[in-house]
Amino acid sequence: MTCIEANGLTKEYGAVRAVDRVTFSVEPGRVTGFLGPNGAGKSTAMCLVLGLSRPTAGTATVGGRPFAGLGQPLRHVGALLDAQAAHGSRTARDHLLTLAAANRIPAARAGEALEETGLAGVARRRVRTFSLGMRQRLGIAAALLGDPGVLMLDEPSNGLDPEGIIWIRELLRRLAAEGRTVLVSSHLMSETASYADHLLVLGKGRLLADSPMRAFIDAHVQPRVRLRSTEPERLRSVLLRAGYEPELGEDGRMTVPGARAARLGPLAAEENLPVLELANDEATLEEAYLALTADETQFAAAPSVLAQEV
Ligand SMILES: Nc1ncnc2c1ncn2[C@@H]1O[C@H](COP(=O)(O)OP(=O)(O)OP(=O)(O)O)[C@@H](O)[C@H]1O
Numbered sequence: 001m002t003c004i005e006a007n008g009l010t011k012e013y014g015a016v017r018a019v020d021r022v023t024f025s026v027e028p029g030r031v032t033g034f035l036g037p038n039g040a041g042k043s044t045a046m047c048l049v050l051g052l053s054r055p056t057a058g059t060a061t062v063g064g065r066p067f068a069g070l071g072q073p074l075r076h077v078g079a080l081l082d083a084q085a086a087h088g089s090r091t092a093r094d095h096l097l098t099l100a101a102a103n104r105i106p107a108a109r110a111g112e113a114l115e116e117t118g119l120a121g122v123a124r125r126r127v128r129t130f131s132l133g134m135r136q137r138l139g140i141a142a143a144l145l146g147d148p149g150v151l152m153l154d155e156p157s158n159g160l161d162p163e164g165i166i167w168i169r170e171l172l173r174r175l176a177a178e179g180r181t182v183l184v185s186s187h188l189m190s191e192t193a194s195y196a197d198h199l200l201v202l203g204k205g206r207l208l209a210d211s212p213m214r215a216f217i218d219a220h221v222q223p224r225v226r227l228r229s230t231e232p233e234r235l236r237s238v239l240l241r242a243g244y245e246p247e248l249g250e251d252g253r254m255t256v257p258g259a260r261a262a263r264l265g266p267l268a269a270e271e272n273l274p275v276l277e278l279a280n281d282e283a284t285l286e287e288a289y290l291a292l293t294a295d296e297t298q299f300a301a302a303p304s305v306l307a308q309e310v
Contacts, residue, residue, distance in 0.1 A: 002076070002149040002181050003027055004049055008058030011044050018044040020205035021058065026183045028149070031176045033196030033213070034185040037293055040202040042185045043081070046152050050079055062150055074103040078143030080153040085139065088128030092119055092138050095127060096145055105146050113141040118167065132159030140168070150181040157191055169195045189286035203293050213285065220291040221283035225259040228252050228277035229268065238271050239264070255281065 004026040011019040019041040026032045036042050047053045049060040051067035062070060062077055070076045086095045096110035114120045117137040122130070127138065136159045143151055156172075157165050172195045176182045183200075186192045192199075199216050201209040209216055229235040232252040239246045239256060244264075246254045256264060261280045268275045 002063040004060070004062055004150060004152070004181060004183060005064070006045065006049070006058065006060045009045065009048055009055055009060050010057040011041075011048055011053065012056045017205050019048065019055075019202075022202070022205070022207045023058075024200055024207060024210050026181055026200070027198070028181040029176060029179050030197035031172050031182045031184060031195050032198045032200060033192040034183055034200050034202070035187075035189075035192065035289060036185075036202035036208075038187075039204075041205040042202055043154055045202065046079070046081060046154055046183075046185065049152065050077065050081070052081075072103045072105075072146070074099065074105060074146035074148065076146070076148050077150045077152065078146060078148040079151070080136075080139040080143045080156055082139075082154075086127045086135065086142070089126060091124050091126055092130070092141075093123040095138065096141060099142055099145055103146055109145050109147070113145045116144060116171075117141040118164075133161055133164055136160055137164070140171075148180070150183075151175055152183045154185045155187070156184060157186065157188060165191065189284065189289055193285040201289070201292060208292055217283050217285055217288040220288035222257050223260060223283065224281045225256045225261050225264050226277065226279050226281045227254055227256065227261075227264060227268075227275060229254075230274045230276065234271070235268060235273050235275075238267060238273065242267060252276070 006022050006024050009019055009022045010017065022045060034042050048055050049062065049067060060066070067073060067077065092114060093110055096113055097107055100107055100110050114123045117140050119134065119137050119141060122134065127135065130138065136156065140153070140156060143153065156168050160168060169191070172182055172184060184196070193213065196213055198212055199209060200207065211219070229252050232248060232254060236246050236248060236254065244256050244259055246256045248254050261278050265275065265278055
């Protein structure tokens, strides 16, 4: 079992504490989404795990050892940090062959990684001619090259077309199902919701959440029910009497915070109230994330002058 572990991990850049006493464990067999506003410290934390910068305090380990202590690190940890990292004058194939040679990875893996990332057809093209999405795929190919047990990917969907986004989602799920440890940072909430089982959320360098995805959503957004009746006023009084605070909309529609459909259906039936629509309104990861990070966003836009005047 190869875990990524951070213990009291801290990184200061002058007066800025980019990562602030963070402790977590990223477990194998699941995809862990790494979330946080711009400047929250996600990339810095990943760089610390990869030994690319030295912590001010605390430790980061992979499989119980610091990254620098892993022989042939690409065989243990595959990382995508900066899709522009490949040398522009090399072909995609040569880029991977060079990495393979440096890490004692069989050369045949280069072809396999190109196949796996959909780049086999452009393997002999120079990287400088690649689009952002193609570079991103090449960065993922480099991460997969050593068949590592641990993958750390910073914004892997960046620049990918819709088909590429579906591909990365399936790839991440498969890598986790194979028992690998997969940590993926993203700003795309619906994307993260589609592949992550677990979440780590950073805000201003601190760990704000370390939780299974469903529990995270449930902890931050109240459940609610959407319903519609031909007699909204009567239904409203019934719900008020039952202790709910329904919010009336148009056409007899209403939203009931803190309710579940399984409870409201029988309540309406007892009163012989005709119900045209009744559904649990499932909270999204985006809502939960925004509720949690509202105070942690360093670069929130100032309210517009117009908004202040209204
Ligand atoms: N090399 C550096 N020198 C000085 N400050 C840095 C350096 N690298 C990062 N920082 C600062 O550390 C903080 C965390 O930055 P980091 O890039 O880790 O955030 P992030 O969560 O990855 O953000 P984003 O989502 O925008 O990529 C920021 O305030 C940033 O300005």
